[in-house]
Amino acid sequence: MKKNKRMLSIMTVITCLLVITTVALLFLIGPWKKSAETKESLSNGKDPTNVTTTVTENSSETPPSITATEATSSTSEESTTEPTPAPTDTPTPTETPTPTETPTPSPEPTATPEPTATPEPTEATTETTAEPTTVPETTPEPTKTTPNPGTSYDLSGMVIVIDPGHQRHANSDTESVAPWSDEKKAKVSAGTKGVSTGRPEYEVVLEIGLKMRDVLQGMGATVIMTRTSNDVDISNVERAQIAVDNNADVFLRLHCDAGDSSSSRGIGVFVCSRGELADSQVKWGNWLGNCLAEATGSKYRGCDASTRYSGLNWATSVPSFLLEMGFMTNSEDDRLLSDSDYQMKICQGVAAFCYKMKQNR
């Protein structure tokens, strides 16, 4: 009887153990089975990331379309130096099926969005061809959008003369600083240079100037450039004459500042303190500075009226402004001045200013 009792208790223990192990096994097998299912569905091509793969592959024939967004997003990542966290925590990222297994080449690359004149399409193409395999991974930060093209203003009927300051080679020959003065000044000075980019001012201001021309023209303005190349020889007085000859509604001289202190930064506006428009010039200059500050988020340092600049002194019959878009002697300003997104913000600020001038003329 005692023996039987012992046997019974042993049997109960064994049964209990069996039940426990079975339950444990069921728990283990459950999720494994699930992951196997998802894997299968992935290889069936249900995963949306596979779709993007095929699109990008097809788009290799039409590089400027889809790749453009990639280019912009990559540059914006570079500019905003926020460290994007690597998605290492995502489950089974290595086992995602290779994109080559998808046998369905969607036969319509025609639905590509119009190639919005974003620069550097070549860079984008090399990017896609270099690493096509990395695309199917869970796309990080899809929330980041392409830079907002901004508000469009009706600038029709406006004549805007843009003068990108300086040129590749300075001209130290002299010319009269003002119609009312005998003082002489060099025809064109060399300009400054970026402390972090190493880029010369004449190159950066032309880059921004050409972008500005496109933006303002796109809004209906007639835009006249004093130069579209760095290899020119046009004096400051000659540039002013172009604005006067065309009876500009706005004559905008684009420059980048240089300061003794590397911490100096922000936007500055200079106008002429003499001439028929002198009473309004500072007010307009402040409009320009504030529009720029609003569009770029940079600090506006104020408007200074003087007779220092021959390029302004010779164009007093039209609203004339020397715009210092930022300090190339400040590393952050310097970097921004060459940043494509930031350049567009400058253009947007100028467009807002021109519209204000149009409404008040």
Ligand SMILES: [Zn+2]
């Ligand atoms: Zn300059």
